[in-house]
Amino acid sequence: MKKIFLILSIMLIGFTTNLFAEDNKMIKRISEGKESAKITIIAYESLTCGHCADFHKNVYPSLKKDFIEKGLVKIEFRHFPLDIVAFNASKIGQCKNDGNAEVLNILFSGQKKWAKGKTPEEATRYLQKFLEDEGVILDLKKCLADKAIEDYILNDRIEGVKKFKVNATPTIIINDKKFEKTLNYKNLKKYLEKLI
DSSP states (O other), rough: HHHHHHHHHHHHHHHHHHHHHHHHHHHHOOOEEETTTSSSEEEEEEETHHHHHHHHHHHHHIIIIIIIIITSSEEEEEOOSSSSHHHHHHHHHHTSSSSSHHHHHHHHHHHHHHOSSSSSHHHHHHHHHHHHTTTTOOOOOHHHHHHHHHHHHHHHHHHHHHOOOOOOOSSHHHHEEEEEEOOOOHHHHHHHHHHH
């Protein structure tokens, strides 16, 4: 009897793990660049983080032009929300994800317009108005209530802490090693050129 229970338990665990894995396959990673790129950058970010917005404004365009578009680097954006407002914005970014960073870049470029409010509800209204003004069409309520997306975002954060000891944003991981220098384009370019 114990043996049958053990076998059923193992089968059930395997089944639920596969279900979860299947759910995650439906959720695309926000990334840009060729899968076959020699260098993979993982960027852990919070959408309410000013330093992350600065990265998207002052570092990412050159990184994209010089390395990503040339097929040398692939970048994956991982969620590391630092507050409930960032968590809700991450849900939007993931929900309206076409596999690239377009919506993330829109959210970061307009961060000062929507990342405000005294309550999460007020911040969500600012976020909704900002998205409408930018012409981003989505079902906000549906995106914010999507449990699979919520779990996906939280798993990004958990993995960041466990695997890479992420404790601040942005944290840049290059080929599974944390980039420890000051995050500016000059330092990043020099580091990447050594890997090519």
